[in-house]
Amino acid sequence: MTLLGVAATTWPLAARAQQASPPVIGFLGSVSPDGYAIRLTAFLQGLAEAGYVDGQNVRIEYRWANGQYDRLPALAAELVQRQVTVLVAGGGTPTAMAAKAAVATTDTPVVFAVAVDPVKVGLVASLTRPGGNLTGVTDLDVAVGPKRLELLRNLLPNATTAAVLVNPGNPTLADVFVESLGPAARTLGLQVNIVRASTEQDIDAAFAHLVQLRADGLIIMPDVFFNTRSAQLAALALRYKVPAIYQFGPFAAAGGLMSYGSDQSEYYRLVGNYAGKILKGGKPANLPVQQVTKIELIINLKTAKALGVTVPLPLLGRADEVIE
Numbered sequence: 001m002t003l004l005g006v007a008a009t010t011w012p013l014a015a016r017a018q019q020a021s022p023p024v025i026g027f028l029g030s031v032s033p034d035g036y037a038i039r040l041t042a043f044l045q046g047l048a049e050a051g052y053v054d055g056q057n058v059r060i061e062y063r064w065a066n067g068q069y070d071r072l073p074a075l076a077a078e079l080v081q082r083q084v085t086v087l088v089a090g091g092g093t094p095t096a097m098a099a100k101a102a103v104a105t106t107d108t109p110v111v112f113a114v115a116v117d118p119v120k121v122g123l124v125a126s127l128t129r130p131g132g133n134l135t136g137v138t139d140l141d142v143a144v145g146p147k148r149l150e151l152l153r154n155l156l157p158n159a160t161t162a163a164v165l166v167n168p169g170n171p172t173l174a175d176v177f178v179e180s181l182g183p184a185a186r187t188l189g190l191q192v193n194i195v196r197a198s199t200e201q202d203i204d205a206a207f208a209h210l211v212q213l214r215a216d217g218l219i220i221m222p223d224v225f226f227n228t229r230s231a232q233l234a235a236l237a238l239r240y241k242v243p244a245i246y247q248f249g250p251f252a253a254a255g256g257l258m259s260y261g262s263d264q265s266e267y268y269r270l271v272g273n274y275a276g277k278i279l280k281g282g283k284p285a286n287l288p289v290q291q292v293t294k295i296e297l298i299i300n301l302k303t304a305k306a307l308g309v310t311v312p313l314p315l316l317g318r319a320d321e322v323i324e
Contacts (some may be wrong), residue, residue: 002271003271005116007017009138010183011130011137011251013142016047019269019304022056022057022058022059023058023086023279024058024059024060024061024083024084024085024087024280025047025058025059025060025061025083025084025085025086025087025088026060026063026079026080026082026084026086026087026088026297027043027060027061027062027063027086027088027090028063028065028066028072028079028088028090028091028095028098028099029062029063029064029065029071029091029095029225030064030067030091030092030094030095030223030225031064031065031066031067031224031225031228032064032066032067032228033062033064033234034228035227035228036090037222038250038264038265038268039253039264039268040103040268041121041127041265042265042267042268042269042271043090043268043269043271043272043274043319044090044272045265045269046268046269046270046271046273046274046275046276047108047272047273047275047276048060048116048272049269049272049273049276050272050273050276050277050280051241051276051280052275052276052279057189058102058307061079061082061084063078063079065078065091065095065142065144065164067225067228069094069169069238070169071100072091072094072095072098073101073102075098075256076089076098076099076101076102076172077102078296079102080102080103080108082105083108084108085109085220085278085279086108086109086110086111086275086278086279087099087102087108087109087110087111088110088111088112088113088271088275089105089110089111089113089136090113090268090271091113091221091224092113092114092115092170092173092223093107093115093116093168093170093172093173093223094170094173094294095109095112095205096112096113096114096123096134096136097123097172098309099112099134100122100123101136103133103134103163103182106133106134106210108133109133109134109135109278109283109284110133110134110135110136110284111134111135111136111137111271111274111275111284112134112135112136112137113136113137113138113267114136114137114138114139114140114173114285115139115140115141115142115173115209115222115247116138116142116172116173116176117138117142117143117176117179118130118134118138118289118290120176121172121176122296124289126188126290127288127289127291128264128288129282129285129286129288130284130285130287130288130289131285132284132285133284133285133287135189135274135287135288136271136274136287136289136290136309137267137270137274137290137291137292138154138223138289138290138292139261139262139264139273139289139292140262140269140290140291140292140295141222141247141261142173142176142177142180142222143180143261144247144260144261144295145177145180145181145184145219145222146181146184147260148181148219148260149162149181149184149185149188149190149214149219150184150188151258151260151315152217152219152243152258153188153190154315155243155309155311155312155315156216156217156255156309156311157302159216159217160189160190160191160216161183161190161191161192161193161214161215162190162191162192162193162195162215162216162217162218162219163179163192163193163195163210163213163215163217163218164177164178164192164193164194164195164218164219164220164243164250165195165196165197165206165218165220165221165226165233166194166195166196166197166201166221166223167180167192167196167197167198167221167225167226168196168222169198169225170196170221170223170225171218173222173223174223175227177221177222178194178221178225181219184309190282191302193213193215195209195210195213195305196242198225200229200232202318203213203229203232203233203236204222204236204253205243207221207236207237207239207240208240210240210242211240214241215242217227217242217243217244217245218242218243218244219244219245219246220233220244220245220246220251222246222247222248222261224315226246226248227248227250230246230248230250230251230253230254230256231254231255233246233251233254233256234251234252234254234255234256234303235254235255237256238255238303238306238307239306241307243257243258243307243309244256244257244258244293245257245260246258246259246261247259247260247261247262248261248262248264249261249263249296249298249321252298252299252303252321253298253300253323255300255302255303256300256303257299257300257303257304257307258297258298258299258300259296259297259298259324260295260296260297261270261295262292262294262295262296263292263294263295264298266292266293266294267292270290270292274287274290296320296321297318297319297320297321298320298321298322298323299311299315299316299319299322299323301322301324302323302324303323
């Protein structure tokens with residue numbers, strides 16, 4: 001009687017305790033937490049807007065590749081094995097591809113954040129009806145790549161050669177980005193040269209190579225690794241007198257000539273919000289891929305003066321922010 005009574009009363013209590021355990025979000029990052037400060041703040045804000053606060057009614061487990069993209073598949077697999085409720089591929093295209101492979105034989109939902117067209121690289125079947133267990137947000141930073149080339153030409157009307165800095169460790173994004181620039185380069189009459197960097201030392205060597213190429217200007221590929229090196233990129237562009245444009249606002253704030261790209265806070269707020277929707281029972285297959293709509297142009301006039309570049313008044317008038 002006693003044993004039966006104990007069993008009858010403790011089982012429901014154990015079941016309720018198990019049910020009360022908060023869901024777990026696995027967050028996969030391609031660099032380090034320091035490189036994600038802006039994005040993580042926005043992600044947590046979006047998650048809170050959906051009703052979830054880390055440490056209260058949800059728990060977040062982070063995995064960081066620290067710039068070593070080849071570690072991402074193992075880190076993604078580890079999070080899936082821990083049976084996270086939702087996996088957030090928060091480090092761009094490399095993390096999204098690693099997450100997709102990791103959940104291929106499971107039903108673990110994935111929310112990705114990418115700069116490419118997710119249909120083109122095979123992440124989803126369509127933007128409106130993703131299908132499968134992946135959905136997420138794209139920030140259009142590849143789509144506006146040709147516009148960056150055009151803005152660079154507006155600043156440098158006599159330019160004939162432009163260089164593109166790409167990360168070979170992120171080949172899917174690098175190939176798509178370079179391909180997107182081709183038609184615009186031909187229209188503008190610009191020869192495009194590719195320089196590559198996947199480590200801090202590579203970046204130094206790449207800028208030295210720009211001098212040999214006699215590049216009139218530089219476009220930097222949208223990549224999380226480069227995001228974490230904004231200050232280094234800006235300082236080298238100034239040292240080597242290379243007018244450069246990048247997607248990331250902190251690049252211009254750190255002394256880069258110009259940035260043109262999506263609002264990173266809006267971008268990751270949407271990612272956090274989608275993670276919250278899935279925690280509430282939403283299915284990725286039915287959640288359309290969202291697109292960041294806010295694009296910011298930031299011009300650093302102090303850097304322009306140091307480079308001897310005159311910024312046309314019409315271009316200044318279009319800027320969302322001018323740093324003087």
